[in-house]
Amino acid sequence: MTIGNQPLDDAGSAGLPHHRALLDGTDWASLGTARGDGGFLPAVLTRLLDPDPAVQTGALRELEPVHHxxxxxxxxxxxxxxxxxxxARPTTSARAALPEWLGSLAWEAxxxxxAMGERHFNGGYLETYPELRAFRDQRPAFYRAVSPFLDHDDPAVRDAAVIxxxxxxxxxxxxxxxxxVGQHARRLLAxxxxxxxRGRALAVLKKWGEDIRGLxxxxxxGAGDRHASARNGVGGCVDEPPF
Incomplete structure (x- = not known):
């Protein structure tokens, strides 16, 4: 992927290039998706900034081939x-849906x-999965983009950013x-x-060694008990990558 030498603007505070630089400076047709090359993506990404919320929502659904x-x-x-x-664009009305979409990627990475992939493939999982490595490497940039919304007035936006x-x-x-982030997770749980x-917030806080009693x-x-049973083979959970 190449990025044009255009000035930073609305994304500059997150350390990201301007969205137009990303759109115009990327050879989308050379990039693979689940449904062929990414030549269709510029039109879809542009619609994410359409003033009609229904158009934005539809465009987000059209991104399914990049996370199929x-x-x-x-x-x-x-x-x-x-x-x-x-x-942070003021024309982005799907404000909660976008961090939620980024979060869906982050959880799968x-x-x-x-660790599940390493077990399934007997090691070497990340070495043979450069697309996943690339996402994991960019997590600081994604975090800087979502973190301003951890205190958003809209609970849906705020919770999506926290998760x-x-x-x-x-x-x-x-x-x-x-x-x-843990403090924001506690507020979400309240x-x-x-x-x-709730399940994700509690699981992370517990993994961090925090006391989740009272939360x-x-x-x-009950949901935690059912999840534990599934992971032990009682509930049909399959410990393998989802592809």
């Missing part, structure tokens, strides 16, 4: 960088998924942000009723 079956392709990281670069940020902090350069969000509800504990 939770896998990473040559076009995945360039698209993710573009999405990160437009998060977390250390647990890598996206949690796995990103596994990057060594982002470990120092775990305390701050207000959110989303089962997936868990009876429903959380």
């Amino acid at each position: 079956q939770d896998s990473f392709y040559e076009a995945t990281v360039p698209v993710a960088l573009y999405v990160a670069a437009i998060l 977390d250390d647990e998924c890598v 996206a940020a949690l796995p990103m902090t596994e990057h060594p350069d982002l470990n120092c942000h775990r305390g701050e 207000t959110s009723t989303s089962r997936p969000d 868990e509800t009876a429903d959380d504990i």
